[in-house]
């Protein structure tokens with residue numbers, strides 16, 4: 001059954017090219033509406049109350065009729081006669097350029113960072129506003145520069161910057177929280193200048209910043225001129241984040257001996273894929289470092305920008321993009337003895353950030369795919385859409401082919417970039433590791449944001 005459009009649809013890609021830098025921000029709610037009007041990919045600003053456009057030809061059969069839309073009753077706020085904040089019914093109203101902003105007493109107390117409210121060593125909350133009731137009502141407020149000192153009904157006082165009151169719905173802050181920056185999508189031509197970081201610069205502050213920025217911008221980078229040893233590879237990866245353990249072990253050092261019952265442990269070719277589609281959360285980063293290849297040839301590696309390919313699919317066939325964004329797919333890993341891994345629930349091939357709307361994850365592995373969550377009369381539409389995406393992934397224009405070599409480690413974003421391999425002969429030894437997505441984004445933020453930006457974009461409430 002095609003998923004409901006109203007919930008996780010995504011808007012057409014607002015592709016604002018700045019130089020050759022592409023800003024991919026897919027936002028929610030507009031998806032269905034724009035599907036109905038294939039005329040242009042110009043971003044529309046209005047959004048239907050329920051994300052579904054009555055004209056949409058693709059309204060899923062099972063969606064119940066949209067409930068009638070009741071505007072939220074509004075408290076009449078005072079005219080903007082004085083620039084001073086006001087207290088109404090225990091909430092604080094702050095004057096802003098665009099009118100009054102309401103700050104609920106419980107929210108203010110919840111985000112209080114005073115030592116009474118928050119452990120200063122762990123940044124963890126040590127009060128429970130759910131039990132404080134009317135004590136959280138705002139009882140007094142005074143302005144101190146660009147901050148407000150709030151007094152609560154139980155006498156507790158705390159200081160809030162104007163920014164902290166205003167920024168709660170600030171998209172730029174949400175992007176900083178999620179480590180979202182403008183990305184550069186690429187095709188096979190990236191071969192002329194693939195993103196690369198010199199090992200000699202690692203793990204200096206500037207070197208890590210360069211590594212994280214290139215990874216986040218391109219979805220992959222090489223670490224060049226490094227020792228062709230598992231020890232050096234493991235040590236470097238551990239400066240990024242903890243190595244993730246899986247049924248393949250932690251740091252992996254493998255060859256084509258079927259020591260794990262997976263085709264990666266053979267000499268066969270592998271189509272472009274993302275790893276771990278059978279996990280509820282696929283690894284965020286994957287590293288591959290060829291240590292040796294003797295008595296044989298082949299084994300070239302391929303990379304494809306999954307976001308770039310998805311962008312091409314959107315421009316070529318919006319319906320196919322929608323189907324891959326709305327149809328959930330299972331996967332499995334069951335080769336190893338005693339292993340039968342499936343995700344907690346099925347995921348679409350293309351997943352979008354539910355708050356910011358942009359394409360956040362590509363999940364694609366033809367070998368590990370299990371059930372497609374679609375009725376039989378819709379299954380062929382999924383196969384048609386998947387075939388179009390597959391053709392883009394395998395298009396020589398999109399695939400960057402290269403030969404890995406000892407001393408040059410590849411690290412890539414397994415939520416964005418697909419990797420593949422040509423068949424090979426001889427003995428080929430590879431090492432590397434997985435790193436969790438959240439650990440990757442944490443390292444990216446810590447390496448590229450200022451202290452203040454990190455603090456300001458760490459959502460505490």
Ligand SMILES: C[N+](C)(C)CCCC[C@H](N)C(=O)O
Nearest residue numbers: 248252262264274275276277
């Ligand atoms: C060797 N290494 C552990 C990296 C990979 C193991 C196989 C990964 C599997 N084919 C997948 O697509 O998830």
Ligand SMILES: O=C(O)CCC(=O)C(=O)O
Nearest residue numbers: 264270275301419421430
């Ligand atoms: O052997 C390779 O080059 C890559 C194997 C692979 O796809 C993987 O380890 O996930």
